[in-house]
Amino acid sequence: xxxxxxxxxxxxxxxxxxRSAFCRAAGLSLAALARLLSGxxxxxxASQPDTCQxxxxxxxxxxxxxxxxxxxLPQTVREVTRPVAAKDYWxxxxxxxxxxxxxFDAILxxxxxxKVHQSPVDLMLRxxxxxxxxxxxxxxxxxxxxxxxxxxxxxxxxxxKRPEIELIPVHIDNLNRVLPRGEFLPVPLLSCxxxxxxxxxxxxxxxxxxxxxxxxxxxxxxx
Amino acid sequence: xxxxxTIALITGVLALLTAATGVGQFLKRHPDxxxxxxxxxxxxxxxxxxxxxxxxxxxxxxxxxxxxxxLFGLVSFWALREFITLTPTRKGDHRALFWVFFLFxxxxxxxxxxxxxxxxSVFLPVYATLFVLTRVAxxxxxxxxxxxxxxIQAGLVVCVYCLSFAPALLQVPxxxxxxxxxxxxxxxxxxxxxxxFADCMQYVWSRMLGRRLVAAAVSSxxxxxxLLGSATSTALLAAVLWWAAPPFQPWQAALAGLIVAVMGFxxxxxxxxxxxxxxxxxYGTLVVGHGGVLDRIDSMCFAAPVFYHITxxxxxxxx
Numbered sequence: 402x403x404x405x406x407x408x409x410x411x412x413x414x415x416x417x418x419x420r421s422a423f424c425r426a427a428g429l430s431l432a433a434l435a436r437l438l439s440g441x442x443x444x445x446x447a448s449q450p451d452t453c454q455x456x457x458x459x460x461x462x463x464x465x466x467x468x469x470x471x472x473x474l475p476q477t478v479r480e481v482t483r484p485v486a487a488k489d490y491w492x493x494x495x496x497x498x499x500x501x502x503x504x505f506d507a508i509l510x511x512x513x514x515x516k517v518h519q520s521p522v523d524l525m526l527r528x529x530x531x532x533x534x535x536x537x538x539x540x541x542x543x544x545x546x547x548x549x550x551x552x553x554x555x556x557x558x559x560x561x562k563r564p565e566i567e568l569i570p571v572h573i574d575n576l577n578r579v580l581p582r583g584e585f586l587p588v589p590l591l592s593c594x595x596x597x598x599x600x601x602x603x604x605x606x607x608x609x610x611x612x613x614x615x616x617x618x619x620x621x622x623x624x
Numbered sequence: 625x626x627x628x629x630t631i632a633l634i635t636g637v638l639a640l641l642t643a644a645t646g647v648g649q650f651l652k653r654h655p656d657x658x659x660x661x662x663x664x665x666x667x668x669x670x671x672x673x674x675x676x677x678x679x680x681x682x683x684x685x686x687x688x689x690x691x692x693x694x695l696f697g698l699v700s701f702w703a704l705r706e707f708i709t710l711t712p713t714r715k716g717d718h719r720a721l722f723w724v725f726f727l728f729x730x731x732x733x734x735x736x737x738x739x740x741x742x743x744x745s746v747f748l749p750v751y752a753t754l755f756v757l758t759r760v761a762x763x764x765x766x767x768x769x770x771x772x773x774x775x776i777q778a779g780l781v782v783c784v785y786c787l788s789f790a791p792a793l794l795q796v797p798x799x800x801x802x803x804x805x806x807x808x809x810x811x812x813x814x815x816x817x818x819x820x821f822a823d824c825m826q827y828v829w830s831r832m833l834g835r836r837l838v839a840a841a842v843s844s845x846x847x848x849x850x851l852l853g854s855a856t857s858t859a860l861l862a863a864v865l866w867w868a869a870p871p872f873q874p875w876q877a878a879l880a881g882l883i884v885a886v887m888g889f890x891x892x893x894x895x896x897x898x899x900x901x902x903x904x905x906x907y908g909t910l911v912v913g914h915g916g917v918l919d920r921i922d923s924m925c926f927a928a929p930v931f932y933h934i935t936x937x938x939x940x941x942x943x
Contacts, residue, residue: 440705581715588721589701591709 424503432472440591443473447598461538462577484536552612560602567599572622595622696791697733703783716765739795786925789932807870814869822858822885829853843896858885888923895922
């Protein structure tokens with residue numbers, strides 16, 4: 402349910418205009434570099450880019466996933482879209498921290514220390530406020546085999562607390578070969594990012610049914 | 625570039641392209657001529673491709689040898705991307721692939737640019753092979769070892785090594801009778817023209833007279849009639865245009881045209897076989913609705929090294 406507290410909480414995301422010109426330029430060039438390096442062809446299947454509030458949920462295969470999805474969005478959409486990323490990876494080292502905070506404006510989730518009254522879902526919704534879209538990876542961590550794993554329940558709670566947000570399935574193909582788990586040098590193969598039609602949590606839909614449906618929506622984009 | 629033969633060649637190609645574009649647009653506006661609209665669309669998209677090709681080539685030629693070598697290097701890089709994307713690789717190949725893309729491919733083109741035929745002719749076939757074999761072995765994954773290394777090697781040879789013989793033509797010393805630098809550019813342009821023409825003729829003859837497919841399982845539109853027609857017409861065109869390609873006598877040009885057409889056919893068949901095996905129609909989606917870079921250069925990759933060595937034979941030059 403949408404409680405007043407969720408909206409009243411001041412979003413910590415800075416408006417794009419407030420960010421320094423350098424960070425914006427870095428964002429633009431990084432997006433261009435990511436597109437070039439991943440050779441991503443972007444497909445919108447029965448779906449259109451829009452700045453309305455959305456949650457993009459994708460299969461997770463590589464560290465580049467969030468960056469590539471983010472950079473395959475049109476710039477106006479990119480400015481209101483914040484990737485949700487793991488704190489243990491993205492706050493390590495100066496460069497990563499700077500990228501996460503200043504360039505992508507990422508919401509960092511502490512995977513090792515999840516508290517009951519400070520759940521990641523609450524944090525995400527508070528940070529998203531009433532205007533920002535999110536990029537999430539419901540599998541929780543990168544798959545090793547390249548298969549899409551089972552979805553964790555976070556997506557369900559997101560949908561339950563803010564049922565009006567559009568949930569956009571995203572399928573990432575081939576990016577696990579560009580930068581597999583455990584590698585740090587990319588191989589510039591061609592990948593493909595597919596955005597699908599929005600879905601919502603149906604009234605009274607059970608958690609497992611919804612998660613299975615969401616997972617199928619991602620898999621359906623594979624073709 | 626102000627050599628009369630260069631000007632004649634450029635004017636001729638521009639006139640041909642303009643005329644073809646006019647016909648293509650006319651056919652598009654009048655769909656009731658009993659022609660297959662799909663064929664008209666293919667024709668028009670091909671034409672668009674040629675305009676782009678000619679513009680980019682003209683810019684590269686104008687900027688000089690280095691720019692042309694860099695241009696072909698980028699095309700190779702992209703084609704190799706498409707090739708490796710399509711071939712399944714395993715995680716154990718990752719590091720080897722990294723060096724293949726970021727060290728071997730650029731370095732090979734640097735050697736081509738420096739005209740070090742003695743090194744670049746063995747660099748990829750020998751040294752890259754040795755490296756790839758070793759690196760994949762050291763990575764510790766022995767599953768289908770030979771198959772995996774062979775795929776990387778095939779990609780390197782076809783997309784990078786073979787294609788690089790096209791810009792290498794710019795460095796072949798041509799006897800003084802021909803005109804300096806623009807003579808070499810005309811030679812390269814001659815090759816590109818013949819390859820494109822052979823592709824086109826292959827399609828036309830196959831559609832008009834095609835009866836016997838060469839290998840139905842591999843390609844449904846490559847026929848023996850198409851091959852024969854394309855080889856004959858390309859040889860004819862080459863003989864007619866012999867004046868544009870400095871070191872050739874008419875009969876030598878005709879022979880070169882014939883061989884280019886046959887090699888182009890070989891390239892197309894090979895790439896079709898790979899595509900069939902992987903179950904795809906085109907190599908990439910650089911421009912939506914068009915094939916990939918590799919679909920466009922497959923014939924060129926196979927024809928370039930042969931044409932290069934024919935040129936060496938004819939001029940008797942040591943590279």
